[in-house]
Amino acid sequence: MLDILLILAGFLGILTLVVFVHEWGHYWAARRCGVVVEVFSVGFGRELFGWNGQGGTRWRFSAIPLGGYVRMRGDSGVASIPSQGAVRQQGSFMSASLASRAFIVAMGPIANFILGAAIFAAIFFTLGKPITPPIIDDLTPGGAADTAGLLPGDRILSVNGYGVDDFNDLRLHVAENPERAIALTIRRDGRDFGISVIPDAVRDECGRVLYGRLGVMSHSGEMAQLGLTASIGAAVAESYALTLAIMRGLGRLITGQANQGEIGGPIKIAEITGMATKQAVRDQQIARLMLLIAALSINLGFINLLPIPALDGGHLAFFGLEALMRRPLSRVVQEWVMRLGMAFLLSLIILVTFFDILSLTTAPC
DSSP, X not given: OXXXXXXXXXXXXXXXXXXXXXXXXXHHHHHHTTOOEEEEEEEEEEEEEEEEOGGGOEEEEEEEEEEEEEEETTBSXXXXXXXXXXXXXXXXXXXXXXXXXXXXXXXXXXXXXHHHHHHHHHHHXXXXXXXXXXXXXXXXXXXXXXXXXXXXXXXXXXXXXXXXXXXXXXXXXXXXXXXXXXXXXXXXXXXXXXXXXXXXXXXXXXXXXXXXXXXXEOOOOEEEOOOHHHHHHHHHHHHHHXXXXXXXXXXXXXXXXXXXXXXXOHHHHHHXXXXXXXXXXXXXXXXXXXXXXXXXXXXXXXXXXXXXXXXHHHHHHHHHHHHHHTSOOOHHHHHHHHHHHHHHHHHHHHHHHXXXXXXXXXXXX
């Protein structure tokens, strides 16, 4: 029972943190642009407790602790659909300039990227950054790399056109492509050439995740101590690499090539964050938990930039149309598109939650 409570507390705590930072980005930008934020809510539904803050904002904690929102003057609901006459209200979101509105909306996802990069930088600065050159020291006999003709001493320069600077980068690309051919660029004895390899498909012990394995090992890793500037640079590079990985995963989902266990919904996220919290408490693996928070924050920022109505990217798409048309879409059109977008997102959440439950009930362990 204690483990279940710890897992639940970890999930809700991490979710609240990354959503709070996201909404704080909107709030901060709105205040800078002279827009009044009427409500800053942690959670949805009925207010449990709250207080009135500076600038007329009602800070509240609500009954359903699954996310949060900011409601600005002129919004008719939590989806930021403009109310009738909002454009004429002083201090309303719709009365702000197009550039200001785009800035306010974009700062939510940007805040998530900043949080992720800041966590990476803090860990690299305090604990160091593990660096392992992508040089093969050993091969698994009969493994994918051995079968393809790779040799000890080979240095992996790129995978499918993506540059590889660290062994962990290689591991990530390979894990994404079980039983799918990948194009490697190899440096051997001063000569560069290409080779195609099909990673072996490996299932985890519970059969719920499928990933690729090349069958190569490196023993030359080290923990590099980085200064502040180098830590920030490495954090930006790590955030960029993670964003590219998210984009590749989205591409596999769209093309129907997503790996088993790669896509998850609220239940899977709760399981991952909860178990990480449990390990952090039990084994004092705080750094690993913080890295997970950074990854989730960047994921949230990226997903919110997708041009789907009801997400920040959908609002930015509206603003792009407004710039081209030199006038905003009608309130009725925006409201219907937003409702369709919310229906799509709700349907998607229900679908991935169903697969999460199916995965849990059919797992062998």
